[in-house]
Structure formats: C-alpha cells, structure tokens
Amino acid sequence: MKILLVEDDRLLSQQIALALRAENFAVDVAMNGEDGQHLGETEAYDAAILDLGLPKVPGPAVLRAWRQAGRHLPVLILTARDAWSDKVEGFKAGADDYLTKPFRIEELIMRLRALVRRSAGHAAPRIVCGALAFDAQTGVFERDGLPLKLTALEWRVLECLILQRNVVVARLALADKVYEGDAGSDSNSLEVIVARLRRKIGHEAIETVRGRGYRLVCDAPG
Numbered sequence: 001m002k003i004l005l006v007e008d009d010r011l012l013s014q015q016i017a018l019a020l021r022a023e024n025f026a027v028d029v030a031m032n033g034e035d036g037q038h039l040g041e042t043e044a045y046d047a048a049i050l051d052l053g054l055p056k057v058p059g060p061a062v063l064r065a066w067r068q069a070g071r072h073l074p075v076l077i078l079t080a081r082d083a084w085s086d087k088v089e090g091f092k093a094g095a096d097d098y099l100t101k102p103f104r105i106e107e108l109i110m111r112l113r114a115l116v117r118r119s120a121g122h123a124a125p126r127i128v129c130g131a132l133a134f135d136a137q138t139g140v141f142e143r144d145g146l147p148l149k150l151t152a153l154e155w156r157v158l159e160c161l162i163l164q165r166n167v168v169v170a171r172l173a174l175a176d177k178v179y180e181g182d183a184g185s186d187s188n189s190l191e192v193i194v195a196r197l198r199r200k201i202g203h204e205a206i207e208t209v210r211g212r213g214y215r216l217v218c219d220a221p222g
Helices: 010-022 033-042 059-068 084-093 105-119 152-163 171-178 190-201
Strands: 002-006 026-030 047-051 075-079 097-100 126-129 132-135 140-143 206-209 213-216
Touching: 002 010, 002 033, 010 026, 010 105, 026 033, 033 047, 033 059, 047 059, 047 105, 059 075, 059 084, 075 084, 075 105, 084 097, 097 105, 126 152, 132 152, 140 152, 152 171, 152 190, 152 213, 171 190, 171 213, 190 206
Parallel strands: 002 026, 002 047, 047 075, 075 097
Antiparallel strands: 126 132, 132 140, 206 213
C-alpha cells in the first residue's frame, strides 16, 4: 500500500513514517499543506494521513481540494484539538476517520488498514485466494494455514495483487507502489520479485498478462 503522510511535526512525522515502513507500507511525506495538496492531486495513493493544523494550507482546505479534484482515497485526519467542531469540519471536508493527538502508532496502523480494506470493498479483515490467505488487520500472509516469510518488497507486491485478486494489475502501477514511485532506483526488478513469490506460493498463482501486468489467480492449483 502506498500512503501519503501530511504532518508538519517533524519528529511525529518521522515516527509515523518509520512505523509504517516497518509494516511494509510505502510512504511519501509532506511537511505542509501546500506540498500535501500537490502530492494528493498528482500521485496515486491507497490512503492519506492528514493533520488538520498545517502551515501554508490548513488540513480541511487540502482535503476539500482533493475531493474537488476527484481524489476519493480514504483519509485519516489527525488533530491535537479536542473540540468537536474541528472534527466536524474535517468530516465535512471529506474525511473518513480521525485520531486525536496523542495516540498510539499501533492504533493508527490498525485504523489505516481498516480504511484501505473498506475502500477496496473488503468488509472482512481476512482475504482468501485459493491456498493463500491475508489478514488485512495484522498484515500476515499464510499459505495452506502456515505463515509466509516475505521480504518487504515481496509483501508489497503480494498485498497489491491480493487486494485486486483475479484482476490484472498494470506493471507500472505495481512498480509505483512497490518502489514508492521510483522503480528505477532499486536494483531488484519487479520480475525477480514475482519469480521469488511464485516459488513461495506456487508458479501458477501469479499470471503474467503480456503487455499489461500481473494477476493473482485465486483458483490456481497450488
């Protein structure tokens, strides 16, 4: 999953980004509302974490601009303010959930996973695809009931494929999510990662659709 984090508190921003990357999220960070608005309007994200009290452009204005631009990604707002009116403003602007500072990073991650799961049309936290299962709340993959050991890049590829199972995922879109928008910066090619995954979950589980991308096939035999 690729996440946009817009938070002007440098220490908090670093802590959140570090925790998200440890959970295999790809993260872009903006330190003010102007940069956050631009990224949200020009890049593709699975979700955004947006502070309300931002310099240059306040959080609610950023969110309204995203929605007016047709960006429908789920948004989790952060606020240090306890006033209900501030939260109402965020929801009116188009927010999907909120956390009041201070909060536990673990709760933020769980809420973020739930938002992405619901936006992808998955009401239940457990997604099953043939012999493969994914707990979207904990981020754990299993094959035939046994946990899979995956690298961070393998996890990102497989998570993207299982959330769009039986659907062709364009190679460029997949690479953008895996390499945080800069596929050329990593020596590991997408083909190598897919090959490693096939050895772990079964060669026929991931189909190469020539000229288009990859598809996770849920009725693949082994």
